[in-house]
Amino acid sequence: MSTACDVLGLGCVAVDDLLYVESFPPPDTKTRIRRRSRHCGGLTATALVAAARLGARCAYAGALGEDELSRFVLETFTREGIDTAERVFRPGARPVASIIVVDEQTGTRNIFFDLNGSQGAADDAPSADIIRACRVLLVDHFGVPGMVRAARLAREAGIPVVADLERDDVAGFAELLALVDHLIVSAEFARRLTGCGDPAAALPALGGPGRAVVAITVGEEGCYYALADGGTRHQPAFPVTPVDTTGCGDVFHGAYASALARGVDASGCVRFAAAAAALKATQPGGQAGIPDRATVEAFLTSAAGGAR
């Protein structure tokens, strides 16, 4: 990338091909596709798009190849103003590729997902200078060795590491987890990591040396979070009528990272992220429904007014 950025992502990018059919078929049959649409998704991709829409200068420097799906992701990033100049080229690397068959009668979805070739962070790229030039490093569990390297470089440079993690069954997970400054996980993943089904009670077990913030998102129950000094806080969910919650967790991470990059304190980051995710839930689509910063700020002002 030409200059420093606010939020740097290295991880999971995905392409979803939605195929709309009259109804999901039984085995061994022939089904006409009525229409189709292609969407960019993935933990890091959606978080970066959210951060960019919310005003952060973002960059992607994970591994991709030159297949059509890699190109589709890069085109999406470019359209969203996300810098891809330091994208790491790796022959054969690809986004996570999903074929999603949508039953138009019931609305149910069958997801066929392909992880072959999906890499996320490269082991030894981008250069340390690139990593040290960001304000916030966003990591996920795709390409853990490269994530560990990048998180270590960031921590050494005093750059906060924000994590969007959904799986712990990957080699090096514990090492990566220990390097995370801002850990934001779903209630489901928090239960898996701690064995505790009560989000507020699970927070302490997710703390650790150097951890600035632990947050657990619980959908309509809002978000429980704790700072390094201890003490559990709660951000209530904003009252919205959800239409599509696809990508809301990733939007939360991206919005949080964007606020953190401009110096907002932890409570402010959580509140901003919760508002962005709530607004996203009112819109159909994953990335398509992500609001811009003015919309989130207006929503927060109006919510504060309503609370008076």
Add this chain to the structure above:
Amino acid sequence: MSTACDVLGLGCVAVDDLLYVESFPPPDTKTRIRRRSRHCGGLTATALVAAARLGARCAYAGALGEDELSRFVLETFTREGIDTAERVFRPGARPVASIIVVDEQTGTRNIFFDLNGSQGAADDAPSADIIRACRVLLVDHFGVPGMVRAARLAREAGIPVVADLERDDVAGFAELLALVDHLIVSAEFARRLTGCGDPAAALPALGGPGRAVVAITVGEEGCYYALADGGTRHQPAFPVTPVDTTGCGDVFHGAYASALARGVDASGCVRFAAAAAALKATQPGGQAGIPDRATVEAFLTSAAGGAR
């Protein structure tokens, strides 16, 4: 195309994406794709690949766009030595696109096919000169108005029209059918067109003014055919152990066209085409299993020896 060609095709090209899964899922579930592979197919594409492997100079001049699937077809054609210089560019035109979910336990296939944007022949292209410069024109039922125009130009120029038709519920079908010199259809489609389930008996109903040859392929029963002078002939099937009959009908058409282009008589064309299709059936894959001319000639020699 730079020079005249033996076999000119304008019609259906297709791309099949095969997704291999452990077993085909029930509705509303998530399924991991173990591996995938992409293949070129379609009536005209497979016939042209067959004709090219069998030594004919082939060209494709149907409508395609600039999407990834159109590019994939053009790359396949180029690799097979098929001239695409006169391909007709139409924004939004695409191959037939199929997602085929293969159940690895049972081998059953679920085909999800997408006809949106598939055009085949353009209405008013390629130029009359291009059409008049071929030795054999291959038509199918994709882009019927353009097929009618091309077939009329070919007939006026004395160029034989070979047809690979599988559907009659398309506007202009009767007009196109009347312009076909060499009509080769499956037993199933012959029954649909004539109402007669006995291939030999159905042949006269498929004749007509200007029709040189009518042939009905009946799989293991071989091929019944009739010339303009009447009289039914029968080409027995070659005794092979079929592994995969995907594309055999299209290979028959392409092989027939390639033999016709080099001046072989009708019985010789049928015999050559039956041999090529039989050899294809012994190999897995659609286009992958198409033999070259030396293999077909050797097979015919050996079959003739065996018949002595």
